Amino acid sequence: MTTKNRANLLYQLQYAVRNPAKVAPYARRLARDLILRARSRDHVSYYRAVMKSDTSRSAEAAVGSKSHDRWLALGKMQFDYLLEHGLKPTDRMLEIGCGNLRAGRLFIDYLEPGRYYGLDISPDILIAATETLATHDLQDKVPHLTPVRNLTFAFLPDSYFNVIHAHSVFSHSPLHVIEECFAHVGRVLAPDGFFDFTFDRTEGREHHVLHEDFYYRTETLVTLAERHGLQARFMADWEKRPHGQSKIRVSRG
Numbered sequence: 001m002t003t004k005n006r007a008n009l010l011y012q013l014q015y016a017v018r019n020p021a022k023v024a025p026y027a028r029r030l031a032r033d034l035i036l037r038a039r040s041r042d043h044v045s046y047y048r049a050v051m052k053s054d055t056s057r058s059a060e061a062a063v064g065s066k067s068h069d070r071w072l073a074l075g076k077m078q079f080d081y082l083l084e085h086g087l088k089p090t091d092r093m094l095e096i097g098c099g100n101l102r103a104g105r106l107f108i109d110y111l112e113p114g115r116y117y118g119l120d121i122s123p124d125i126l127i128a129a130t131e132t133l134a135t136h137d138l139q140d141k142v143p144h145l146t147p148v149r150n151l152t153f154a155f156l157p158d159s160y161f162n163v164i165h166a167h168s169v170f171s172h173s174p175l176h177v178i179e180e181c182f183a184h185v186g187r188v189l190a191p192d193g194f195f196d197f198t199f200d201r202t203e204g205r206e207h208h209v210l211h212e213d214f215y216y217r218t219e220t221l222v223t224l225a226e227r228h229g230l231q232a233r234f235m236a237d238w239e240k241r242p243h244g245q246s247k248i249r250v251s252r253g
């Protein structure tokens, strides 16, 4: 959680003085993002281009892990949490923004064959996901991996998934993308199921940095979910984990 506004010029200047080595990489990212934004018709196309560029360098870094050990740890953290919350091998799981299966590989291994559905806006990261499946000998689990352009889930059945999971996805999403998800996720969620998502929480002003990282107040997301007939609650037990984001659990109202 933060009260800082990373989009504020004064904050950025003070940060640059304290971290001079980060100025050149930030300037490169700024220039790249300006070009990608100018070429993209909407946020999803823009972010897909960001992922293409990042994945071409390293798929693990593209999903936010600075090292392979961190990639393993972040996957395990997500898996352990859902296991503590009663995940069963017979559950039907949908992972929104599955990336290169940092956590997905553990869910796939644990669930019965065919019970895991991963979707992502980035074909490049989904190709990396297939490499993760091969590396971890998960072929027999026949998971479903699908590229999408939006979060309407139109190709998925009603009331099907007990567990829907989105980790570090809404931290990269403007509010209208989150709202599209809330407007449709209730249809594919089983009546007794839940949808967990993480977000970058601010107690100050909501803001974004380079249209890549978005900071929201808890009330904004809870109210938005309720507006779409969903119940939402802040998951305080996630806060103990060494992870900068917070978690909300949504269920059908």
Ligand SMILES: C[S@@+](CC[C@H](N)C(=O)[O-])C[C@H]1O[C@@H](n2cnc3c(N)ncnc32)[C@H](O)[C@@H]1O
Residues within 6 Å of the ligand: 044, 047, 051, 062, 063, 064, 096, 097, 098, 099, 100, 101, 102, 103, 119, 120, 121, 122, 125, 148, 150, 151, 166, 167, 168, 169, 172, 173, 177
């Ligand atoms: C930081 S990565 C996290 C990946 C995975 N959840 C994990 O924890 O390893 C964010 C992922 O979400 C995907 N993504 C971003 N916006 C999305 C959207 N609107 N719909 C589906 N996927 C999205 C990105 O392409 C990327 O693979």
